[in-house]
Amino acid sequence: MTRSTEDNMNAVASETNQMDTDYGKNFKILLPNHQIKELQTILRDKNTNRSDFKFYADRLIRLVIEESLNQLPYSDCSVVTPTGGIYEGLKYQSGNCGVSIVRSGEAMEQGLRDCCRSIRIGKILVESDAETHEAKVVYARFPDDVARRQVLLMYPIMSTGNTVVQAVNVLKEHGVPEKCIILSNLFCTPIAAQMVIQHFPDMKILTSELNPVAPNHFGQKYFGTD
Numbered sequence: 001m002t003r004s005t006e007d008n009m010n011a012v013a014s015e016t017n018q019m020d021t022d023y024g025k026n027f028k029i030l031l032p033n034h035q036i037k038e039l040q041t042i043l044r045d046k047n048t049n050r051s052d053f054k055f056y057a058d059r060l061i062r063l064v065i066e067e068s069l070n071q072l073p074y075s076d077c078s079v080v081t082p083t084g085g086i087y088e089g090l091k092y093q094s095g096n097c098g099v100s101i102v103r104s105g106e107a108m109e110q111g112l113r114d115c116c117r118s119i120r121i122g123k124i125l126v127e128s129d130a131e132t133h134e135a136k137v138v139y140a141r142f143p144d145d146v147a148r149r150q151v152l153l154m155y156p157i158m159s160t161g162n163t164v165v166q167a168v169n170v171l172k173e174h175g176v177p178e179k180c181i182i183l184s185n186l187f188c189t190p191i192a193a194q195m196v197i198q199h200f201p202d203m204k205i206l207t208s209e210l211n212p213v214a215p216n217h218f219g220q221k222y223f224g225t226d
């Protein structure tokens, strides 16, 4: 039996690691716990040095990536144990890929590779016009068969949501159905959540925090260009 992304989403949502929100069934927040709150606190603290920032950001990224992988399809399988028993388990299905939104989305690539060693990772670069603040896509590269894959779209900060909206539009132009995209995010504002959900109601979104203030220093500090 194959477990669809949706089946899996519902199964996982009823467990303890995600919180349902008022933003519909496709928007999930990691269930807050002390560990997650500590990581978020360190990342928001202006006194956190760059080395610590990257270290703790990578830890939070790993948690979000692990949970995002729970949204992908798995199929039933059985294996033989060392004592000759049969263990009924699950097998991760192939046919997935990552796509990072440059630049801060690239910070999430290693977390994904640590879990899926040889996963293909595409890239999208969205630039905001300095005067009009209009976001536009200036570069995009995907696996040839991206339209047939489940796509884990990685971007850590959603402030207005404009960057993500443009990136998802490009994926859709390349034939990726909305329901096959899982957005992996660390910090999201309510405005961005509304904006992205309004544009793409069938896309799945996983974040670690919904807060009116996004830590927009993330990319600068993670990559040391602040």
Ligand SMILES: O=P(O)(O)OC[C@H]1O[C@H](OP(=O)(O)OP(=O)(O)O)[C@H](O)[C@@H]1O
Binding pocket: 101, 102, 103, 104, 105, 128, 135, 157, 158, 159, 160, 161, 162, 163, 164, 192, 215, 216, 217, 218, 219, 220
């Ligand atoms: O949801 P949006 O309003 O589109 O904003 C998303 C992010 O993009 C901006 O960063 P920046 O342009 O520095 O991108 P980067 O961190 O990826 O380099 C902004 O400071 C947010 O961190």
